Amino acid sequence: MSRRRRLHIRRPRGPAELVAAGLTFAAVTSLLLPGLRVLLGTLVTHWQWPALSLLVVAGAAFLRAGLTQSRRRRNRTRRAGLSFRAGELDAMDDRAFEEALRDLMIRDGWRALRVGGGGDQAADVIAEHPLLGRAVLQAKHTRTSAKVGAPVLYAVNGTAGPVHGAQHAVVVTNGGFTRDAWAWGARHHIHLVDRERLHQWAQDGGALHELLALPTRPLRMLRRAA
Template identity: 45%
Template sequence: MPRDRYYRRGHWVRKAAPARRARRGLRLRLPRTRAETNAAITALIFLTCILLRLLRLLAGLGTRAWLLVPLAVGGWWLVAVVARRRNRFRRKPSVGRPRLSLQHIDALSPAQFELAIRDLMIRDGIDARHVGRRGDQAADVLGKDRAGRMFVVQCKHTTIGGRVGSHVMYEVKGTAEPVHGADVAVVVTNGGFTRDARAWGERHGIHCVDRERLSEWIEDERSLARLLGVRSRGGFELGARSADH
């Protein structure tokens, strides 16, 4: 899968080139939206009123007009500082929330499905990365949450009505903790699980996210930790909870 792209809102998007460091100071540009145009007109009217008042004041001061120079310089400096901080706040990078649906999920390839799951984990505040490839040792996405818990996720994209079997649970159990250091081991599918796979996962601490729970995660925007019912590290329980609970 190309590394210069990522999956978002049902489409593959090319990653933007690293932005160059912005030069210090104000940079003027024409308004691009109606809101910016209205704001620019309001600011222009406001500045015009101030300029007219200053001209009247200067006419009354005569030779003492130079006293306004420090005031004008200080005012311009204050405006520049405020504008710079506001600009920095607007340019803060943010993680876009992947707006998906089960219909989008079903249309994905297995690799795209793995990337979509990674994006959902990032949405939930998990520092997730995609590791799925040949020889991935039963892990497609790894990520740590703010509490320091390691989530190991195996993704199984299938046709509608397809079910994940017990052998997948065996593989995840065999590598999740000893190889990847898992605190939370998860198998996610857009299909379902066989009865044996679900029962085995519950007994051995493998969380099962089937089609119904995946829908809750995507469309209800429930966090992964909340979906799985895992608590904080102090009261953490590793055991899986099936979709029937």
Template identity: 45%
Template sequence: MRHVRMVVWRAVYRSSGWCLVSLTVCVLGLLAGRWTGWWPSPYPAAVDLVGVPILLTYAVWMQQRVDRDKWNAAHKDSPRLEMSLEDLDGLDHEEFEFAVRDLLRRDDLAAERVGGANDDGCDVRAVDLDRRVWAVQCKHRRDGIRGDAVDVRVVRELKGTASEVHKATFALVVTNGKFTNKAVPQARTLGVHLIGRDLLGQWASGTPLWELLEPVPAPLRHPADGRRVAA
């Protein structure tokens, strides 16, 4: 049900801009006829009552677009957090969790480390700009790709707690190592996203998370909208 609501929301959000533009053009024509007598407007009182709010809504929407453009221009050349795999290999497990938290924050998610003895399989919990919740399990390997592979048990445990306990939209396992042959197909079946060493390297070097997880679209909202949700 949560997935269906998300799909519907995204469809409405994407179409709302063009619908608003089209509606505004129609309203402008009706108002022009109403106020100038250039051509008769049907239901003149209704045009006055509905037309002005629509024009105000359009003005707010245009201001939002301007704010987004200004934000993008101001942050275009800002330094982005980048880490090398060697840096990540040199961390301990707790430091690795904080590093993953920082990468999520870099991608404009409100993220907090919650790892510990009673974390219920979630080391980092994050909320993106569309209010989608991420439950992230971190598995650091001191020996990197040569370390023990993350097995299917981790995938199953995270799947078991992500939705029920953490109310997560997405579940993600991140490691600087590798996954077992059983873990990969099981994760695909259960809908758990896996970030192994290769993808982690791309993510840590600056590629946004959305470009690595193709089935997961980027948030439609923008940091300039001022709607960041606290984790």
């Protein structure tokens, strides 16, 4: 393999090379100076625009940091009020798991009821929020290694809106979801909460509507509800 040759800049030798180097430097400087004058003139004349841009960038960074700190404080408060560890959720039976999801929704500022049981029509918890509307939660308590398949989502999709009048359909499990379930849920706007997201919700204190980025109801629906 041939070695790459390094570029060496040697000092001018003799009067002729010194004169040539000086002329080259003068020529380059004469070419650059007009552009520098224009740039400096623009900055001096329109200094408010760069300053405003810096202020906007700094303000956005400050706001983002403030929102992050505020979210962390809310999560700590929620976690102190109610939290469930993964092992606690795994040890529950179906009814206790549904009641835990109901309590977590209440913790997050929702009015929630457990309605699971025979004839629940794919709704174990129904929750209401003044800004976010109604959410239907279908709970699937299972082994941690098990995965919930797409057929569960078919039932939720068929009843969440038409039967329960919900704007948000959510399936929650302490296990996982199959690849088909993730794809089908994304196509039909069904929110899936797997073991990792359940941990963020139940133990870390994140609000479910923030983790799922649930949209608020349209303004006309908020006025009608008021």
